[in-house]
């Protein structure tokens with residue numbers, strides 16, 4: 001049979017595909033819906049309305065072949081530190097208390113259940129790919145990430161194409177189950193300098209779009225799930241900022257790609273940034289801790305592969 005009796009029961013039952021008569025463990029894992037790799041791509045400050053056929057043809061095309069939320073929102077305040085901490089801990093800023101990088105608020109984070117630590121319990125590594133940081137900043141970032149259970153920091157030169165390339169090469173070389181977080185900040189930098197949706201912002205977005213072409217190779221891959229999102233929008237109140245409460249600052253894209261993702265589906269269900277951590281855990285066969293505030297985005301996956 002496909003699912004051993006000793007497996008945890010909290011995952012419920014699944015509708016099994018036809019090949020389930022095999023006893024092969026790897027096949028069993030696939031039947032149970034586990035992914036080997038989840039690539040979480042966070043594009044800082046990417047507004048969903050910037051993802052158009054003309055402006056981001058690659059991403060627009062990829063999302064049309066995968067699953068995407070018709071509308072999704074980030075947390076408030078809509079700032080990067082708060083949003084990334086929510087992605088890393090599954091809780092809103094009221095819980096984690098981190099809306100600016102300060103040592104005082106780190107103590108509160110310590111009492112939470114960071115996603116990388118939850119993944120580690122499942123035997124899943126977490127790698128974060130970011131642009132190269134200098135001396136003390138790199139040391140600090142490394143210390144913070146390790147505190148949260150991140151396995152490694154993979155440095156990359158500051159160009160979106162290189163970050164994506166380095167991240168995907170790393171994932172291909174590492175045979176362990178792994179969450180690979182790719183973080184691109186070029187759109188946010190352009191938004192602050194010249195304004196959201198300005199020609200310079202849209203140029204930065206186009207450059208990011210060209211960097212995403214290698215993702216196409218994973219569209220049919222049943223072992224890799226690609227989750228795409230942003231930490232916030234921008235230009236809702238002030239043209240060059242994003243931290244005020246405003247629907248345009250709150251709006252983010254949330255999309256998924258991969259061989260077992262519903263193809264060509266735009267979901268009208270409400271989606272939040274906080275839904276991403278439980279969905280990532282579920283992709284690796286885990287359940288989110290009770291304190292996580294989001295829900296698993298079951299609607300993004302083919303029915304027979306989703307755990308009830």
Ligand SMILES: [Zn+2]
Pocket residue numbers: 045080188192242
């Ligand atoms: Zn910003």
